[in-house]
């Protein structure tokens with residue numbers, strides 16, 4: 001088995017080198033292999049044992065299909081800063097150009113294997129700040145190694161650049177070494193560092209901004225706006241990212257768990273909000289807006305859930321999102337299906353109103369084009385979009401950076417998925433900035449909205465060990 005594997009790798013890379021020798025483009029080789037023994041692979045252990053890639057790792061898992069994607073290192077990167085051009089279109093066209101020059105050996109028809117780019121975008125391409133200096137307005141990376149795990153199989157993909165002397169033996173040995181790394185057992189015993197300080201901008205100031213938003217809504221200058229807050233937390237020691245990931249995986253089973261390292265920082269979170277998923281042309285988007293806490297007992301939980309389902313203010317907040325997403329998906333898809341009424345989506349700390357939107361992506365439309373038309377939905381920006389965004393720019397005092405923006409991956413067959421990076425935080429050594437926001441409509445009560453943001457901080461606070 002090992003011998004056959006080594007042979008396949010050697011033959012494939014030799015063929016690629018040979019093929020590329022007659023061309024003046026390329027220079028990239030993409031090779032995928034199915035790895036036996038998926039039950040042995042522990043995603044957290046992979047993260048713990050790949051410290052040599054620290055600063056350029058990506059972690060993703062989806063609650064629906066349980067798929068895990070880990071990206072390590074960078075063989076190629078699309079990156080753009082502070083632009084008012086079309087950053088989604090730029091990535092889309094550069095990705096398609098790059099794909100023309102990749103020699104691909106991937107015999108598996110499995111989404112998320114072969115050449116896959118991973119990363120995300122900032123909320124507002126025109127904003128930049130010191131806090132987010134390691135996170136440009138768009139950054140999608142083709143990793144050196146990609147580990148893809150679905151329920152029954154695991155795959156390893158590697159990307160090798162052909163722009164210098166290629167040592168085939170070395171490349172093959174590194175690939176084999178990475179397979180060994182995938183099968184390591186997690187290291188036990190790391191403790192959560194102690195939280196020593198939590199600091200947010202003045203609560204009164206934030207509530208005042210909510211009041212001024214409701215006034216604008218009363219005056220018919222807008223219908224809805226989402227306002228966010230930032231909480232800076234400090235710990236006694238450097239925050240261990242793999243430990244936080246492990247906690248999120250255990251505590252937030254209904255959410256996407258993601259992490260993206262960039263330089264010394266790590267943007268990490270557990271978001272329930274799918275922006276869009278495309279698999280073999282089937283499209284799925286999600287409207288998630290309208291929030292209530294979970295009850296202490298099943299009875300209280302049911303009462304709170306029912307109140308949320310029939311609450312006029314929350315239904316209005318939700319309906320703005322459904323209308324916009326439905327319209328955007330209809331513009332690029334056939335057979336669009338949207339249920340009449342929302343259902344409840346229950347998380348550990350909160351429950352939301354939830355409406356799925358399904359369709360068949362029309363020929364000629366791409367995943368990134370859908371991301372561009374959806375971002376930001378009224379669950380993150382507001383209605384009308386431009387009015388809400390300029391209110392956020394002028395009045396909201398949070399440095400959003402990548403919070404509430406698209407994060408995800410896409411492969412060479414235009415399969416992929418983007419979530420909206422909420423319930424998230426930016427880890428910087430022993431400190432982290434956490435973010436939480438709420439949809440404001442005309443009947444919003446500033447105190448209640450403030451309490452809602454407090455609960456929305458809890459998934460990250462819990463995972464960091466900062467929630468007593």
Ligand SMILES: C=C(O[C@H]1C=CC=C(C(=O)O)[C@@H]1O)C(=O)O
Nearest residue numbers: 289290291379422436437438439
């Ligand atoms: C903006 C956030 O949540 C959004 C997603 C779901 C429900 C929301 C709400 O009910 O306000 C928000 O629109 C956040 O968690 O930071």
